[in-house]
Amino acid sequence: MGFFSYFKRSRRLDVPLPEATVVEPEQDFLYQIGSVIIKLPPGHRLPVYQRENPRYDRFLPVLASVMPQNSLVIDVGANVGDTYASMVVENPGLTFVCVEPDESFFSLMEENVGSVLGQLPVRVPPPVLLKKFVGEGVVKGALVKRDGSATLVEADVSTMQHYITLDEILALKTGQSRFSSILIKSDVDGFDHQVIQSFNNHLDQPVLWFFEAQTSERNQREAFGNAIDRLSEELGCEFAVFDNFGALMCRDVSAKVVKSLLEYVDRQNIEADTRTIWYLDVMAYSAECLALANDALEKYQAGIPPRPYAPAPT
Numbered sequence: 001m002g003f004f005s006y007f008k009r010s011r012r013l014d015v016p017l018p019e020a021t022v023v024e025p026e027q028d029f030l031y032q033i034g035s036v037i038i039k040l041p042p043g044h045r046l047p048v049y050q051r052e053n054p055r056y057d058r059f060l061p062v063l064a065s066v067m068p069q070n071s072l073v074i075d076v077g078a079n080v081g082d083t084y085a086s087m088v089v090e091n092p093g094l095t096f097v098c099v100e101p102d103e104s105f106f107s108l109m110e111e112n113v114g115s116v117l118g119q120l121p122v123r124v125p126p127p128v129l130l131k132k133f134v135g136e137g138v139v140k141g142a143l144v145k146r147d148g149s150a151t152l153v154e155a156d157v158s159t160m161q162h163y164i165t166l167d168e169i170l171a172l173k174t175g176q177s178r179f180s181s182i183l184i185k186s187d188v189d190g191f192d193h194q195v196i197q198s199f200n201n202h203l204d205q206p207v208l209w210f211f212e213a214q215t216s217e218r219n220q221r222e223a224f225g226n227a228i229d230r231l232s233e234e235l236g237c238e239f240a241v242f243d244n245f246g247a248l249m250c251r252d253v254s255a256k257v258v259k260s261l262l263e264y265v266d267r268q269n270i271e272a273d274t275r276t277i278w279y280l281d282v283m284a285y286s287a288e289c290l291a292l293a294n295d296a297l298e299k300y301q302a303g304i305p306p307r308p309y310a311p312a313p314t
Contacts, residue, residue, distance in 0.1 A: 028108070031082075034061070034089035036119040038082060038112040041104070046082060055246030059281070060185065060210065061086040063296040068180035069093035072173055074166070076134045076195050077187040081109040084127060085116050092120055095179070096127035097169055099134055106131045128172060133163040134186075135194040165198035179205055181292060186211040190220050193227035202235075206288040209237070213262055214279035221266050228255045228282075237284040240297060243277040251297055258282060 028039045031047055040046060049056045064073070064087035071094050075083055078098035088094060098113070100106045110129060117126060166184065173179070182205055186192040192211040209231065215221045231237040232255035239258045240251040250257065261280060267273045285293040 033082060033085045035121075036085050036089055036116045038080070038085050038116065039108060040080060040082070041108060044080075053245045057083075057086070058246055059242065059283075059296070059300055061090045062300045063183070063208075063210070063283075064088075064094060065090040066292065066295040066299060067091055067094060067183065068292075070177075070179055071095070071181040071183065072179040073097070074169055074182070074184045075099065076166075076185065077189075078109055078129075079105050081112040081116070083185065083187075084109075085112065088116065088120065088124065092122050092124045095125070095173065095177075097130065097173065098127050099130045099132055099164075099169065101131060101133045103131070130164065130169070134166060134169070134188075134198060135163055135191070136165055136198045165200075166195065167199060167201045170199075170201060170203070174203060174205065181206045181208065181289060183208045183210065185209075188212070190214045190216055193220070193223040196227040196231065206292070207235070207286070208289045208293065209282075209284040211282055211284075212279060213258075213282050215262060215266050216269060218266070221262050224262055225255075225259045228258050228284075231255070231284045235284075236286045238286075238290075240283040240285075240293065242281040242283075244279045244281070245277070246281075248297065248301060249280075 026042055028041055029044075030037050031040050031044075046057070060083060067073075069091075071091075073087060073094050073096045075096060075098045078084060078100040079102075080100075081098060084096055084098050088096065098109060100109055106129070113127060113129065117124065170182075174182075182203065184195075184199070184207065186195040186209075188195060189212070192213065196209070196211065213224050215224060228239070232239075238252050238254065241249045241253065241258060241261055243249055249261070258280075264273075265277060265279060268275045268277075283293060
């Protein structure tokens, strides 16, 4: 079923930045996320984007802070573990599964996870780390790195053929325990719809979704529309939508509204309309998770200052 693109982290804003703000370290460098310090690879743009856009990648730590203890987070497209670091700092009581297919990013994620666990004030179990693609069918292509991320480019021959479904990932944990809530986070540069479609096990546990909706081709918008309809019709989800800068655009809306916003961005992609934003981040939640989603959105909109994100002190 096609191929995947793990263009992750930091997710591109695709906005030209002033030359003075673009710093290209030639080697791994340290970056502070909350109370912990992680290592980022050369060219990673997370520090630049967060300096230029104060709400960029800030919502998930807020969501983590209001999630109940003994909740499960599936992080698909985990890159070097920066999302894990931002969330576990806010709530050490969460259980994590982090999935990243790229060899070098996975290796750095392992190093960062070990470092973060050593920096936390409390002892927590380590996350499950999986070096896999997530979806269904055969993965074809080769990973190409850019800006601290990796994109899977379609090819006829590839050694990258390892995949796992969301059902299989969830079975690793839900078969052993019952969780207070489950968050499935996906950021795989335009193919998050394939991650969603690999979920077929209707759990009797509250599930939230947070995924990037980035389209560069017409068939991607249609595929996202199908996945969003499925979340709405089969799981009873409503949606909150953020722009790529991290600002909340709307909440408690229907699948129809989300698909209209996707079309809005898609028209800018084909230069039919003036560019305002580049992609959407979407949170989906059923009635079981409505209170949790509202708590997170209210806290986020209240403008509670996040913990400092800054270059690590030398």
